[in-house]
Amino acid sequence: MAINDRTLILIKPDGIQRLLVGEVISSLEKKGLKIVGMKMIHVDKALAKEHYSHLVSKPFYPDLEKFITSYPVVAMVVEGKEAVDVVRLLCGPTNATKAEGGTIRGDFSNSTSRNIIHASDTEESAEKEIKRFFKSSELFDYKLVAQDFLYASDE
Ligand code: UDP
Ligand code: MG
Numbered sequence: 001m002a003i004n005d006r007t008l009i010l011i012k013p014d015g016i017q018r019l020l021v022g023e024v025i026s027s028l029e030k031k032g033l034k035i036v037g038m039k040m041i042h043v044d045k046a047l048a049k050e051h052y053s054h055l056v057s058k059p060f061y062p063d064l065e066k067f068i069t070s071y072p073v074v075a076m077v078v079e080g081k082e083a084v085d086v087v088r089l090l091c092g093p094t095n096a097t098k099a100e101g102g103t104i105r106g107d108f109s110n111s112t113s114r115n116i117i118h119a120s121d122t123e124e125s126a127e128k129e130i131k132r133f134f135k136s137s138e139l140f141d142y143k144l145v146a147q148d149f150l151y152a153s154d155e
Contacts (some may be wrong), residue, residue, distance in 0.1 A: 037077035
């Protein structure tokens with residue numbers, strides 16, 4: 001656990017279509033997470049199958065694949081203390097009906113399948129997912145000048 005833990009985020013097609021890209025980025029930034037990679041991409045069917053390999057046999061997978069490949073997504077990597085767990089908490093649970101107000105899914109969705117955001121669920125999956133979506137040359141290792149105001153030196 002370090003202040004430079006990284007996690008992968010996708011703002012999914014519903015986030016793009018509902019003009020919520022800024023809201024999502026804003027909630028990540030307000031938490032103090034540092035953006036180290038960001039781009040708009042199209043997820044093709046092969047990438048969808050790889051990314052959602054744990055779900056391909058589920059009855060809802062055809063809808064999920066159609067949805068995630070339908071419009072662009074914004075892919076991001078953010079960095080911060082316990083970034084994986086912190087971002088999952090900011091997202092709220094998969095089923096947004098159960099998501100608390102103040103979370104991204106709680107504030108902007110009431111659905112399990114149109115829930116705005118993807119975020120890695122473990123440090124191991126974050127490592128894999130960051131490599132899946134970003135080349136190392138697309139990730140930026142810069143000094144955040146506000147760092148001393150986000151964390152104490154011994155954190
Ligand atoms: N999903 C769905 N129906 C379901 C469960 C999941 O459409 O019953 C979709 C939804 O977009 C979800 C994604 O599949 O965000 C990945 O599911 P996972 O269980 O990994 O949830 P997440 O990690 O996104 O919270
Ligand atoms: Mg997941």
